[in-house]
Amino acid sequence: MCETKKLSILGSTGSIGTQALDVCDKRGYEVVALTANSNVELLEKQIRKYKPSMAALVDEKAAAELKKRVSDTKTRILSGLEGVCECSMAKEADTVLNSIVGMAGLEPTLAAIKSKKKIALANKETLVAGGRLVTKTAEEYGVSILPVDSEHSAIFQCLESMNKKEELKSIILTASGGPFFGKTAEELKNVTVKEALKHPNWSMGAKITIDSATMMNKGLELIEAVWLFDVKPCDVDIVVHRESIVHSLIEYVDNSVIAQLGVPDMRIPIQYALTYPERFPSPVRKLSLSEFSTLSFYKPDYKTFRCINICRNAIEKGGLYPAIANGANERANELFRQGKIGFLEIAQLVEAAVNNGKSKEDYGLSDVLEADRNARLYVSEAVGIF
Ligand code: NAD
Numbered sequence: 001m002c003e004t005k006k007l008s009i010l011g012s013t014g015s016i017g018t019q020a021l022d023v024c025d026k027r028g029y030e031v032v033a034l035t036a037n038s039n040v041e042l043l044e045k046q047i048r049k050y051k052p053s054m055a056a057l058v059d060e061k062a063a064a065e066l067k068k069r070v071s072d073t074k075t076r077i078l079s080g081l082e083g084v085c086e087c088s089m090a091k092e093a094d095t096v097l098n099s100i101v102g103m104a105g106l107e108p109t110l111a112a113i114k115s116k117k118k119i120a121l122a123n124k125e126t127l128v129a130g131g132r133l134v135t136k137t138a139e140e141y142g143v144s145i146l147p148v149d150s151e152h153s154a155i156f157q158c159l160e161s162m163n164k165k166e167e168l169k170s171i172i173l174t175a176s177g178g179p180f181f182g183k184t185a186e187e188l189k190n191v192t193v194k195e196a197l198k199h200p201n202w203s204m205g206a207k208i209t210i211d212s213a214t215m216m217n218k219g220l221e222l223i224e225a226v227w228l229f230d231v232k233p234c235d236v237d238i239v240v241h242r243e244s245i246v247h248s249l250i251e252y253v254d255n256s257v258i259a260q261l262g263v264p265d266m267r268i269p270i271q272y273a274l275t276y277p278e279r280f281p282s283p284v285r286k287l288s289l290s291e292f293s294t295l296s297f298y299k300p301d302y303k304t305f306r307c308i309n310i311c312r313n314a315i316e317k318g319g320l321y322p323a324i325a326n327g328a329n330e331r332a333n334e335l336f337r338q339g340k341i342g343f344l345e346i347a348q349l350v351e352a353a354v355n356n357g358k359s360k361e362d363y364g365l366s367d368v369l370e371a372d373r374n375a376r377l378y379v380s381e382a383v384g385i386f
């Protein structure tokens with residue numbers, strides 16, 4: 001594998017997408033395709049700066065508006081999911097960085113794999129919902145999936161010290177605990193969207209910030225780790241680490257533990273996914289350990305933050321249950337942000353969807369899409385909102 005040279009960025013207007021462009025500036029990568037959902041303003045700016053050969057907006061109206069605005073450039077403007085998939089298959093690109101939020105990233109990821117691109121994956125929902133389908137397809141096409149999620153990048157880096165798979169005992173994912181660390185269920189009953197959006201250490205998109213508050217994010221990451229590193233769910237442990245300096249750890253059979261540390265800045269894992277196996281200087285601030293008098297670690301409060309074990313249960317049950325948990329969460333997360341349900345209802349709805357969902361062991365893309373649709377519908381029906 002060698003360093004990325006030409007790159008397609010899916011979800012380029014988001015938190016990860018814009019930081020990925022910053023890495024491109026520093027490393028001098030050529031950006032050949034850009035996509036977003038509906039942000040015309042920012043995508044226009046990015047097109048003028050990076051001059052990609054194509055760009056896509058999912059929203060048809062927004063795409064038509066963008067097409068008008070950039071008619072003086074050479075960039076071809078596409079629309080809809082098809083347009084996004086076309087960008088992920090862009091001929092010139094050697095790498096696709098997928099930073100789309102949610103399950104909408106699944107088909108573009110599969111399209112990129114089938115076009116034999118190196119995949120830098122931030123879009124964890126792709127692995128959670130697509131699971132074996134994604135890993136099997138990547139294997140079949142001989143494509144590498146490099147993690148961008150900070151915990152998984154940390155595990156990936158720690159695993160470079162591993163000699164044989166049998167030596168690995170467990171993976172330990174760190175979690176910041178989010179804005180509601182230490183709160184009781186009673187105290188969480190009436191928390192507002194504004195309070196839930198205040199993450200202590202990271203500035204991220206709205207969906208993942210709410211997932212961090214419910215700790216669904218750690219549940220999704222547990223499933224992501226199972227697929228990325230081919231480990232059993234029972235071998236993935238979670239520890240709350242408030243400072244987000246230790247990004248995750250691995251434990252060997254001799255009880256030696258290896259960790260990866262750094263300041264909380266996504267440009268480190270983004271850059272490493274693109275430069276692997278090499279390393280280069282980055283614009284990220286140096287970690288000065290003496291600045292931190294204490295690094296703290298706690299056992300998660302599984303009773304209050306129920307989403308972690310709901311996800312653990314879903315991946316242990318296997319089949320389409322992770323896709324159901326993810327779909328239900330995407331809908332419940334959205335309803336919470338719209339002020340239509342309470343914070344604690346998110347976990348209740350995800351759990352009920354998993355308990356009531358139908359699964360099968362051997363699944364293809366249409367099964368995953370159907371499980372996702374049904375889970376969202378289940379949540380909408382349960383709260384009487386369509
Ligand atoms: P964001 O909301 O800031 O950006 C999402 C991007 O996806 C935007 O460009 C948006 O236009 C695009 N998008 C939204 N809906 C879409 C759809 N239906 N189809 C196609 N494109 C769509 O989100 P983010 O915080 O950058 O997160 C992106 C992904 O990376 C998520 O899966 C998240 O879990 C993961 N991630 C983010 C961080 C972080 O620090 N932000 C860290 C680790 C992992």
Ligand code: MG
Pocket residue numbers: 149150151221
């Ligand atoms: Mg993470």
